[in-house]
Amino acid sequence: xxxxxxxxxxxxxxxxxxxxxxxxxxxxxxxxxxxxxxxxxxxxxxxxxxxxxxxxxxxxxxxxxxxxxxxxxxxxxxxxxxxxxxxxxxxx
Numbered sequence: 001x002x003x004x005x006x007x008x009x010x011x012x013x014x015x016x017x018x019x020x021x022x023x024x025x026x027x028x029x030x031x032x033x034x035x036x037x038x039x040x041x042x043x044x045x046x047x048x049x050x051x052x053x054x055x056x057x058x059x060x061x062x063x064x065x066x067x068x069x070x071x072x073x074x075x076x077x078x079x080x081x082x083x084x085x086x087x088x089x090x091x092x
Contacts, residue, residue, distance in 0.1 A: 017086040021063055028055065032064050033081055036071035044068070 021029065032051065039047060044065050051061035070082045079085070 018063065018067075018083045021060060021067075021083045024056075024060070029083065030078075032056070033071065033076075033083065036064065036068050037074070037076075040072055 021032070024032070031054065035042075035047060035050070042050070047068075048061045048065055051064060052058055056064065064083075067082055076082070
């Protein structure tokens with residue numbers, strides 16, 4: 001489904017707000033970001049299926065998964081995430 005992102009792709013992603021995902025209802029986006037940040041067990045396919053079964057469109061689920069590497073292992077303030085503001089948040 002998705003290959004590993006190159007560092008230049010991650011940098012580009014982290015400098016621009018994702019309007020499609022940022023417009024999701026707050027609870028839905030929090031759900032997505034929680035899984036992107038904390039689910040390091042599920043495969044991309046499993047997480048994709050989980051997102052779609054939880055109400056995201058296929059396009060939204062694929063787009064969300066493109067942020068997985070940016071979220072895993074990083075801590076962001078709740079409103080300062082790559083999807084919401086397009087740049088890395090500060091460490092707590």
